[in-house]
Amino acid sequence: MTRPPRRPGPKQGRRRHPATRRPVLDGARLTAYDVLDGVSSREAYANLLLPQLLRERDLDERDAAFATQLAYGTLRAQGTLDAILARLVSRPLAELDPRVLDLLRLGAYQLIDLRVPSHAAVDTTVDLTRAVVGTGASGLVNAVLRKVAAGGDRSQWLATLGGDGDERLALATNHPRWIVDAWRDALGGSSTDPAELEQALLADDAAPEVHLVARRMPRDALAEESGGEPGPWSPYAVRLHGGDPGRLPSVRSGAAAVQDEGSQLAGLLLARAPLQGRDEAWLDMCAGPGGKAGLLAAVRPGGVRLTAVDRARHRAELVRSALAGEADVEVLAADGRRPPWQPGSFDRVLLDAPCTGLGALRRRPEVRWRRTPDDVPPLVELQTGLLTSALASVRVGGVVAYVTCSPHAAETVAVADAAAERDDVEVLPVARLFPEVPGIARGDHGQLWPHRHGTDAMFMALLRRTR
Numbered sequence: 001m002t003r004p005p006r007r008p009g010p011k012q013g014r015r016r017h018p019a020t021r022r023p024v025l026d027g028a029r030l031t032a033y034d035v036l037d038g039v040s041s042r043e044a045y046a047n048l049l050l051p052q053l054l055r056e057r058d059l060d061e062r063d064a065a066f067a068t069q070l071a072y073g074t075l076r077a078q079g080t081l082d083a084i085l086a087r088l089v090s091r092p093l094a095e096l097d098p099r100v101l102d103l104l105r106l107g108a109y110q111l112i113d114l115r116v117p118s119h120a121a122v123d124t125t126v127d128l129t130r131a132v133v134g135t136g137a138s139g140l141v142n143a144v145l146r147k148v149a150a151g152g153d154r155s156q157w158l159a160t161l162g163g164d165g166d167e168r169l170a171l172a173t174n175h176p177r178w179i180v181d182a183w184r185d186a187l188g189g190s191s192t193d194p195a196e197l198e199q200a201l202l203a204d205d206a207a208p209e210v211h212l213v214a215r216r217m218p219r220d221a222l223a224e225e226s227g228g229e230p231g232p233w234s235p236y237a238v239r240l241h242g243g244d245p246g247r248l249p250s251v252r253s254g255a256a257a258v259q260d261e262g263s264q265l266a267g268l269l270l271a272r273a274p275l276q277g278r279d280e281a282w283l284d285m286c287a288g289p290g291g292k293a294g295l296l297a298a299v300r301p302g303g304v305r306l307t308a309v310d311r312a313r314h315r316a317e318l319v320r321s322a323l324a325g326e327a328d329v330e331v332l333a334a335d336g337r338r339p340p341w342q343p344g345s346f347d348r349v350l351l352d353a354p355c356t357g358l359g360a361l362r363r364r365p366e367v368r369w370r371r372t373p374d375d376v377p378p379l380v381e382l383q384t385g386l387l388t389s390a391l392a393s394v395r396v397g398g399v400v401a402y403v404t405c406s407p408h409a410a411e412t413v414a415v416a417d418a419a420a421e422r423d424d425v426e427v428l429p430v431a432r433l434f435p436e437v438p439g440i441a442r443g444d445h446g447q448l449w450p451h452r453h454g455t456d457a458m459f460m461a462l463l464r465r466t467r
């Protein structure tokens, strides 16, 4: 959505003396700025901070949509915006007042991606600068943004920035270089079709549709209530094209919930896995905040007891709320690597491991700039420890589903394949359990993709204890 500024109102076109000009701040832009500031100064998560600010400030629907577009769009495009700004600011960007840098990004995003008329984008950002930083900084913001506007839109700026193939791809798709490399690697390494890689990265950057899961109600009833359509892969999924899912009575009651269709398939993987012998005890080893545990509780056969665990006490509490009203469930705050249960206690174990989240960037716009390649090795160590414990927790003949919301090879295939080298573990092919989902096989494991499946890039491996 691109819209002209609503304020400062009727006098907008008139020339005024800067000293006497009293801007009325634009609620949408101020809210978007506050999100950027929260992300950069307090490491806030945009997907948590923005809804909170929208609620507190009671913005109307139009302003709320514009604030969302500005905040998320600016965060996603940060790498490209910074590459442009670095050409126009004489100091290194890191030496700027962080508030000024955020304001420059917000203005530049409107100019290059939304094509807001330059006077509107520049004037509103200068007003915002005066209000949140002071008049001193407004001259710099004004001058730099005028140069951004003079350089044209995104495609003109990309041509100006130049760079080699991968650098250009990173800028064009709003990803850091190392994530471009990781996605290529996951899609097939050097034999990856460049057009598919670009499509995948663009899909990873696009705002996702909202997916619902019908947990304790028929899916058709949820589709009718929400005005959405049945999802193509999960028998429980409904895809929404708009609207606020939080207002739906079924979501409020817990009969349905918001859950990416890929996450639903990850839960279903555990439920569908072939098992020999008893099927009575399921474990969700990293359950917070309880999305997959909620689905497992709903789809388990009668008589199955579900234990849901999270190391973080507050996340375990969220699981408790997600499972409220369910019988035969137990929620524990515990470290999955030092389990309070006996070895071999469970028939099925879901390990939805903590990971870089590189497959869910579309819903967490700032994460791509916060993560670095250095985050990967400690996560791999944690994932490996948790998988070892998951395999110890499952009985002989039982199954472990290892899942990440990342396609990065080190935390997916490498972790699962290392475990599969043990002489008491066998790999079960994932694609066989999802014949209705094309293009899911990643060797014997499974991989969903935003550009193929319209889901997060979830990785899934299925391992069976053989002795």
Ligand SMILES: C[S@@+](CC[C@H](N)C(=O)[O-])C[C@H]1O[C@@H](n2cnc3c(N)ncnc32)[C@H](O)[C@@H]1O
Binding pocket: 263, 285, 286, 287, 288, 289, 290, 291, 292, 293, 309, 310, 311, 312, 315, 334, 335, 336, 337, 352, 353, 354, 355, 386
């Ligand atoms: C990817 S999230 C799980 C998402 C969840 N399965 C869902 O669908 O809502 C990973 C979770 O693992 C938890 N975690 C991290 N280290 C852990 C550990 N050593 N033991 C148990 N849980 C852990 C984190 O607190 C986080 O809630």
